[in-house]
Amino acid sequence: MTTAPSGRGRRRGSPDTRAAILEAARARFADAGFSGTTIRGVAADAGVDPALVHHYFGSKDDLFVAALELPVDxxxxxxxxxxxxxxxxxxxxxxxxxxxxxxxxxxxxxxxxxxxxxxxxxxxxxxxxxxxxxxxxxxxxxxxxxxxxxxxxxxxxxxxxxxxxxxxxxxxxxxxxxxxxxxxxxxxxxxxxxxxx
Missing domain, CATH: 1.10.357.10 (Tetracycline Repressor, domain 2)
Incomplete structure (x- = not known):
């Protein structure tokens, strides 16, 4: 007999994971500034592992630019x-x-x-x-x-x-x-x- 996932723990990669990370990053950058924002903090706010943040965005600099939502880098x-x-x-x-x-x-x-x-x-x-x-x-x-x-x-x-x-x-x-x-x-x-x- 299999049990359904409990929904507890950190989110794995999915189509909405990237959006959740960006939303958390925008809030963190706005509240704490660039120097006060960490990948780990953004990951915790988004409910994901920090490795997923790195997977989707690379460095904190790259995450910051992505959070600006510009059509060009x-x-x-x-x-x-x-x-x-x-x-x-x-x-x-x-x-x-x-x-x-x-x-x-x-x-x-x-x-x-x-x-x-x-x-x-x-x-x-x-x-x-x-x-x-x-x-x-x-x-x-x-x-x-x-x-x-x-x-x-x-x-x-x-x-x-x-x-x-x-x-x-x-x-x-x-x-x-x-x-x-x-x-x-x-x-x-x-x-x-x-x-x-």
């Missing part, structure tokens, strides 16, 4: 399009961001991410997650000195452009095409990346 986009010498990196960075944000299929998800970041807890996600996971490695790959500081300065400018152009829809910024924006902002970004601080 910003690390891959930036690494591919901004790689190269430090000279001209500001232009490459801005063109990469504008090309992604100007894609009508991608923009709704990016807007949702920005709105999540301005909700309560979002500042922690951005400060402890997005900056060290996405932007700081880009600065290190470009070989900038003091990448943490320089990439935060870059972020201050880039976020301003994104919020004004795509969220607030400030008329003067929306009216500028990509070339005009690059002409206006790339020298500022290059200054933050390589100029004296």
């Amino acid at each position: 910003p690390r891959a986009v930036l690494a591919e399009r901004v790689a190269g010498p430090l000279e001209g990196a500001g232009e490459r960075l801005l063109r990469a961001l504008l090309s992604v944000w100007d894609d009508p299929e991608v923009r709704p998800a990016l807007l949702a991410m920005v709105r999540r970041l301005i909700e309560p807890g979002g500042e922690t996600l951005f400060r402890e997650g997005f900056l060290p996971v996405v932007l700081a490695p880009l600065g290190a790959a470009l070989g900038v000195d003091d990448p943490e500081r320089r990439m935060q300065l870059v972020a201050s400018q880039v976020i301003g452009v994104i919020v004004l152009r795509y969220v607030v829809r400030a008329e003067a910024i929306v009216a500028m095409d990509a070339d005009a924006l690059v002409t206006a902002y790339a020298p500022v970004l290059d200054g933050f990346l390589a100029g004296p601080l």
Whole structure:
């Protein structure tokens, strides 16, 4: 005689396991920030073994990016399009961001991410997650000195452009095409990346 499973214990992999892990990860990252979130904690919240979190998402960095629910991995986009010498990196960075944000299929998800970041807890996600996971490695790959500081300065400018152009829809910024924006902002970004601080 066989007995039915008791339903106790941790969940094994199933189609809804990935969704449960992502839901737990979003809540943990929002509440505890990136540094306060662990794979083990997310697994416990989702009722799964930590090995399943690693199986579905790999590292904590990968889990964080997946939890943002973006249609593109910003690390891959930036690494591919901004790689190269430090000279001209500001232009490459801005063109990469504008090309992604100007894609009508991608923009709704990016807007949702920005709105999540301005909700309560979002500042922690951005400060402890997005900056060290996405932007700081880009600065290190470009070989900038003091990448943490320089990439935060870059972020201050880039976020301003994104919020004004795509969220607030400030008329003067929306009216500028990509070339005009690059002409206006790339020298500022290059200054933050390589100029004296």
